[in-house]
Amino acid sequence: MKDGNYGRMEIQERFRAGDRAIVIDEQRKSETMQILQGYTAGKKISAINSRRQIFLNQIRYMDKSAAGVHILLCLILSLMAVWLYKRGAGRKDIVTVLMVSAGVLGIVSTAQIGHVFYPGMAELSESCFFNVRQIVALQMFLAGIMNLTVLCLIILFVGNGWKINFIQTGLYLFVPLVAAQCCGLGVLLSEAGRKNRYLLGMTGAFLTVFYLFLASKPGLYTMSALTVWGAAFAVGSLILGIQIKMLFMGIKRGEIICTN
DSSP states (O other): OHHHHHHHHHHHHHHHHHHHTOOOOHHHHHHHHHHHHHHHTTOOOOOOOOHHHHHHHHHHHSOOHHHHHHHHHHHHHHHHHHHHHHTTOOHHHHHHHHHHHHHHHHHHHHHHHHTTTTTSOGGGGGGSSSOHHHHHHHHHHHHHHHHHHHHHHHHHHHHHHTTOOHHHHHHHHHHHHHHHHHHHHHHHTSHHHHHOHHHHHHHHHHHHHHHHHHHTOGGGGSGGGHHHHHHHHHHHHHHHHHHHHHHHHHHHHTSSSOOO
């Protein structure tokens, strides 16, 4: 601890020494001030105190490309369930497709968060109107709302169409989703994962193969196996909560935003 304090003091002293070596041209400083005053003259600057206005502005100025891909995937997943129903697909087929799709949805929603870090300029967000934690929190909120809305509608549709218990259908969808998000956040929490966006894609490909393997085990999809699915969902949700806390703590300490 003492060494750390000494190191910070030494760095601060070096900055002060560097500042003393800088000679400020008072005339140019005055000219610059006049130019800035000319630009700002007549412009109204007001602070925004409304939480609603802040929320709307954050949505307005955020990068919507990753969210657009997420919305498109949600629509494809919904249309796929309807298409399978019209084709008369069997119970095993719909469970397999939805498990894989939920896993892909989890990876894409995590990539939506990682999109903040991939350009390598997340540090600049701390000096803008919204800081990195606010941006990531909004991304996670919107992704969660979309996932819950789409999956709940699919649970109702599949439960009625294929006569599968709603709890079973929910676990078959939410366990792969939570597991994929845990793996995705695990990638983002690592320095290598934040520097290489393809690593998240490879994680998604591995999970797809793993879910296909699980779908080939009929014993996992009986009523007696619901306890295992429930335990997996509980453990996965706990791990996901811990990872989210670690993510925000890392951003606060400045350990995660420095991606280059």
